[in-house]
Amino acid sequence: MKSNSGSRTAGVDGQTIQDFEEDLGGNLESLAKELKSQSYDPKPVRRTYIPKGDDEERPLGIPTIKDRIVQEALRMVLEPIWESNFSDRSFGFRPNRRTMDAINTTKMVIATSLEARWVIDADVKGFFDNVDHGTLGKILQDRITDRKMLKLIWDFLKAGIMEDGTYRHSTLGTPQGGIVSPVLANIYLNRLDQWAKEWTDIPKGEKRKRRENGKGNWEFVRYADDFLFLTNGTKKRANRMKERIGDFVDEELNLTLSEKKTKIVHASDGFEFLGYNLQLTENGGARLTIPKEAEKELRRKVEQATDGGTEISVRRKIGGLNAILRGWANYYKYANDSSDVLGSLDYFTWRQTADWLARKYKCSSKYLVERKLESANPLRIKGQTLYTMAGDSDRYNEGMREKGHPYLRGSEIKRESFPNADPGLANAERREGWRDARWEALERDEWECQECGKNLGPGTAQVHHIRPYRGYDSTEEANRLENLKSLCPGCHKEIEGKCICH
Structure with missing residues (x-):
């Protein structure tokens, strides 16, 4: 949580993670006591907005640091419980899964496994703002019997929203921005995933009969609240399925499909999914393009x-x-x-x-x-x-990642088309972070040695860690601006000689 850049953003209490760390042990001990005594009371999220396209904005709920810590603990408990039951065709907000896995699965369905022709591009109207608390509570009780945990989740859902100094009680929804919200969303929409299996997971013999009789078969792909139903059947059957989906979403999830945004398109005309345009080509392949x-x-x-x-x-x-x-x-x-x-x-x-x-x-x-x-x-x-x-540009290396249960050893699914992992990626990211921190220190110090006052150039400038690396838990902490000092090579060598522990 600390490595997230959002940790520097305060909730309604004005406290950042740096403030919380000033008495880390005492604050954590106090938080643990509140949780044990069930006196812990989540605060409202601070509502803010971030740009979405040219004219739109997306609401974001910012919890307090204490609430984020508790939500992260909840996520760590909830995720392993449900991960075994989640669908293989659900890709959003899950360990070891990414958007490209969802896109590649869709591409494969169009071009090979199903040769899908019609696509139902479904959109749930304001999903995160309209999750029904009662329905979510019933779903959670299917797997969780601990009343304390259920109450804690309920308290978070009902904590409310603070916007421009005005409090608003929350009767629906999970605030976008909450750490536990994504896993709650997947738990909620898992009902849709399991219902979809009634149409996708049928015996091969039955699939062959349906294809020969012109009824067609179905495939399903979901990433968060963005999902597709794809078929090699007729448009008439696609229209019927759209009605069934709408009825299920309404009756079982207490949500509504957006009439404006939910549409049926032919795969050869192309459709957008997760920021890409996918299109069936004349030779039966699938093409990915940038919208x-x-x-x-x-x-x-x-x-x-x-x-x-x-x-x-x-x-x-x-x-x-x-x-x-x-x-x-x-x-x-x-x-x-x-x-x-x-x-x-x-x-x-x-x-x-x-x-x-x-x-x-x-x-x-x-x-x-x-x-x-x-x-x-x-x-x-x-x-x-x-x-x-x-x-x-790397369009020839877009294979799917290995996926298995992230909490069970030896459950990886072996594939032949996975891209090779780059072992130097983490080191490259660390080098890039240090380069940025180094330049920031040099500019702050106006390219002047902080010991002797000499002017520094690109070939002579060096940056010293005032407190050695080993005194920190991470390189990000060690590279904080306040821990860096610009030096000439001579002064740097002299200081390093005095501090052999660096």
Whole structure:
């Protein structure tokens, strides 16, 4: 929980995780006593909004630090209990599963195992805000008999929302942003998953008869509240199934399908799922492409990042852009059109960044390229390199990960098409985190040795950990800005000699 960047965000009590750590032992002991005596009282979540597309916003509930700790403990108890019962076709918010597993399963269903032609793209209206507490309580009681735990979950559901200083009681929903909300959502929608098996898990002989009689067979894929039913039957039968789904969601889950967003499409016309466009090709394959709206959204973000003032440092500007670009490229690198799209977006980002730099240095673009940039392609200035997305195109390596029960040893499912794990990934991420922390310290210290006052350059600047690594639980803690000091090589060597434990 601590490694999550959201840990620095306070709930309604104004306390951050750093505040909580000031008396960590005492705070945890006090929390344990409250839980044992059943006097623990969850606080309302602080409602805030984050952008979603051009004009929309998504509500987010921010619990207090104490509530997050208790919710994480609840998640650790609930997840292993239900994981054995969850469907293989459920991919969201589960250990060892990711969005690409759901996308690849859908792709496989379209192109090979089912040759699906019609797709029901279902959307539950405001799922997280409309989860029925009574229905969820009954589902939980099927597996949990401990009244204390049930009461604790109930108290969280009923804790309410604080928005702009106004309290609102919660009668429905699980707040988006709560640590335990995703597992509760999967527990709730597992009823839908099990119902779907009545249509998907039928004997091979029966499947063959249905196909020969023109009735068609069904497949199902779900990621959180976004789910698909796919069939090689007729559109008429797809329409009937859509009605059945609507009835089940209404009668068994006390939810409603969105009439506007739930639609039936032919696989050859293409449909969007989890940010990708999937389409059945003429030769019977399946094609993954990047939706135009996703491209527009990235261009909008880059424009916003480069349209502002020029007082921010080059390191911070390019670092911020790189964070956006890396995340986007990492998600869309598996698309069939990734090379072309990412290359086009790279050029757009290069132009936007170059224009911002020209404004910052009050020079022409030509002068910037000829005199200021250390490299034009890729763009590099003051030791900072603008990330190039096209280099991440990897559409031929989008295989599914191994999946088994995350809480049972030896349950992995062996596959031949899984991508190789990158053993250097974790180390690369750590190096990148240290590089960012190092540059932040150097800029704070204005590239000056904090011992002798010498001016530092890229080749001479060194950053020292005031308190050694071994004094911390993680590299993230050791690399905090307040623990770093800019030094010249001579002063660094002298300090290291005095502190051989570093």
